[in-house]
């Protein structure tokens with residue numbers, strides 16, 4: 053029996069999934085998907101079908117001599133004729149025209165760069181193994197221990213060219229710490245598929261060897277650089293530059309043979325918050341590291357009514373997570389419908405671009421401010437927050453609800469919610485500093501995304517529908533330095549939170565001041 057061939061490098065999967073499952077609200081990506089699917093439909097209705105029909109019944113055993121002849125003829129000349137026909141060139145023109153129409157809406161190189169950096173951040177924070185990532189699994193490797201951080205239902209592996217592009221982004225930034233493992237993976241995958249050229253690939257085994265050799269050289273590992281350069285010359289023996297490199301590396305090694313064994317430890321590139329980075333990443337990995345209630349009796353769970361008639365009817369389960377700073381989690385503060393409704397209200401403002409929201413650049417999140425007049429639900433929530441905390445959350449004593457959406461790799465660097473400088477724009481509301489934060493988790497995430505309190509040394513996993521409350525200021529009005537916190541990168545999933553920031557004014561009788569800075 054004969055194998056099916058797909059012309060034009062189109063895979064059957066790409067054709068059958070013409071109109072992808074993306075929703076129209078996912079603006080750019082949706083628009084692209086529809087246009088591309090039109091092109092594919094155009095191709096499939098004419099050219100593709102024609103070639104397909106040439107191969108019909110080719111899987112059934114050939115017993116009829118006429119059939120045998122026509123089958124051989126189809127494969128020998130008909131297919132070639134169709135491919136070289138005028139019709140084929142018309143189709144290729146249609147494909148190009150369609151591409152040019154959508155080209156400016158497609159992701160730019162900066163988007164690819166941002167996505168690659170997001171992958172590397174996930175790799176760092178969760179100590180993910182590159183080989184595993186390339187195979188579609190999310191494993192943390194510490195020493196010889198391997199932990200599955202997330203088990204996807206469907207494995208989605210990366211190609212050699214995918215790994216090369218990630219490595220290249222790091223390489224171009226002089227970040228050999230990240231470039232090396234990704235280029236290693238690219239080299240190993242390219243080696244395994246040598247000779248199977250893919251139309252969509254930009255790089256080849258030679259490119260990967262070339263970059264990896266130079267990355268090793270830059271990192272001080274001359275012997276690796278030498279053996280990779282020699283391998284390169286097996287494929288491209290005429291490359292003058294590489295021949296010169298090989299001579300240079302050989303000379304270096306001859307001059308100082310100790311380089312052969314020298315283990316070079318490459319440093320991870322400096323990132324902001326270096327001093328707090330290790331604690332932060334450790335807290336993100338443990339996904340909720342607050343001490344258990346058995347260990348510290350002062351931490352407890354209770355049903356909160358706060359003597360409010362509103363809450364007597366429907367008490368909310370309160371879990372005290374930490375005492376200094378005082379952090380509590382209110383379970384089921386909202387229900388699924390309410391959470392969905394708030395996400396929906398914010399969505400038009402949050403989704404700037406389907407593609408860009410998939411993997412985002414530095415701040416890594418999009419936010420929307422929802423005024424109480426937008427929907428009665430916001431007023432209900434204000435009442436609920438007020439009843440629960442005993443604080444006045446009417447404007448101007450609290451800000452509008454801020455809804456934040458994090459894409460994959462999205463995170464929020466360590467920060468304080470309160471103003472730490474007298475010139476902060478937070479004082480424009482003329483109601484003082486942000487005395488407290490009330491943060492609602494509007495979605496669950498599959499992996500990652502915990503809220504980490506760096507100096508206080510604990511983290512809270514995302515608990516859908518729960519709300520986290522903490523005081524940002526001491527009773528004296530001074531900022532509580534121990535509230536430094538961060539949103540850990542989202543490994544898998546779509547994280548949504550809503551913040552209600554409560555200000556100092558309006559709370560004078562609800563949270564009386566004290567001159568003791570410890571309070």
Ligand SMILES: O=C(O)CCC(=O)C(=O)O
Pocket residue numbers: 456464469501502503504537538539540549551
């Ligand atoms: O997303 C988180 O877990 C933290 C968010 C946060 O700190 C903020 O929005 O100010």
Ligand SMILES: [Fe+2]
Pocket residue numbers: 467468469537
């Ligand atoms: Fe915050």
